[in-house]
Amino acid sequence: DIQMTQSPSSLSASVGDRVTITCRASQDISNYLAWYQQKPGRVPRVLIYGASTVQSGVPARFSGSGSGTEFILTISSLQPEDVATYYCQKYDNALALTFGGGTKVEIK
Amino acid sequence: QLQLQESGPGLVKPSETLSLTCTVSGGSITSVEHFWGWIRQPPGKGLEWIGSVYYRGNTYYNPSLESRITISVDTLRNHFSLTLTSLTAADTAMYYCARRGSDLLAYMDVWGKGTMVYVSS
Numbered sequence: 550d551i552q553m554t555q556s557p558s559s560l561s562a563s564v565g566d567r568v569t570i571t572c573r574a575s576q577d578i579s580n581y582l583a584w585y586q587q588k589p590g591r592v593p594r595v596l597i598y599g600a601s602t603v604q605s606g607v608p609a610r611f612s613g614s615g616s617g618t619e620f621i622l623t624i625s626s627l628q629p630e631d632v633a634t635y636y637c638q639k640y641d642n643a644l645a646l647t648f649g650g651g652t653k654v655e656i657k
Numbered sequence: 658q659l660q661l662q663e664s665g666p667g668l669v670k671p672s673e674t675l676s677l678t679c680t681v682s683g684g685s686i687t688s689v690e691h692f693w694g695w696i697r698q699p700p701g702k703g704l705e706w707i708g709s710v711y712y713r714g715n716t717y718y719n720p721s722l723e724s725r726i727t728i729s730v731d732t733l734r735n736h737f738s739l740t741l742t743s744l745t746a747a748d749t750a751m752y753y754c755a756r757r758g759s760d761l762l763a764y765m766d767v768w769g770k771g772t773m774v775y776v777s778s
Contacts, residue, residue: 550720583764585704592753592771593704598764636704640763643717646694646706 551576553639555649561657568624570652572637577617581641584613584622587651588633596635597622624654632656659684661754661769668775675741675776679754679769686735687712692757693737695728696765697750705750709757710737744776 552575562568572582580600587593595604597613600620610625624631637649665677679693686693694709694717708718710728718726727740741748751773755765 581761581763585765587704592768593765594768595764595766598766599761604766634703638704638706638764640757643692643709643763644720646709646757646763648704648706651703 553647553649555652559653561655562627563657566627568627570622570635572620572649574618578639578641580616582620583638585636586633659767663754663769663772665772669744670778673744677739678736680736687732694755695739696753699750746776749776
């Protein structure tokens with residue numbers, strides 16, 4: 550089974566800071582990776598798919614990069630409304646749509 | 658606008674079977690481009706993919722749950738269902754249904770609001 554490992558598990562940053570979250574796959578998944586945002590008490594929503602394509606309606610400060618086994622979600626300028634837990638998910642195999650463990654983002 | 662709505666019991670006893678339904682509105686479950694699935698999230702924990710179904714009945718299950726789950730689709734009622742057997746407290750979670758695409762679009766783009774299920778005697 551391919552494992553998805555996110556780091557860090559939590560972070561605290563100031564408004565306006567650049568924030569990066571890393572997701573590593575234990576095997577090559579090409580660019581079959583999505584990033585989701587889940588605000589407290591809310592339903593997850595997709596931010597990025599195909600590793601780097603920003604979903605319609607998502608603020609431009611969110612971006613994704615990477616391929617193969619290492620992927621990065623970047624928030625270019627952290628805003629208070631970005632407080633959430635972020636999950637990566639691989640979807641290269643319909644039998645294993647595995648999520649990462651999540652990264653909790655807070656405001657310092 | 659496509660919407661998904663989960664329904665089912667909020668409380669189930671250990672060893673019993675959970676049955677949940679996800680009703681699709683604003684679109685057809687027979688879309689050739691989409692699959693329909695379930696995801697769960699225990700309180701305070703991360704997301705776990707349970708499984709998916711295609712409108713023709715093809716199913717894809719998380720290997721860790723495969724022995725206990727069945728996902729089926731009802732095209733006439735435009736809904737799909739999850740059955741989870743032999744429940745334990747570890748199955749207590751928020752259960753979401755979601756739509757996903759195929760190939761490079763196989764991410765979950767539309768989610769239901771979720772239904773909380775407690776397993777307790």
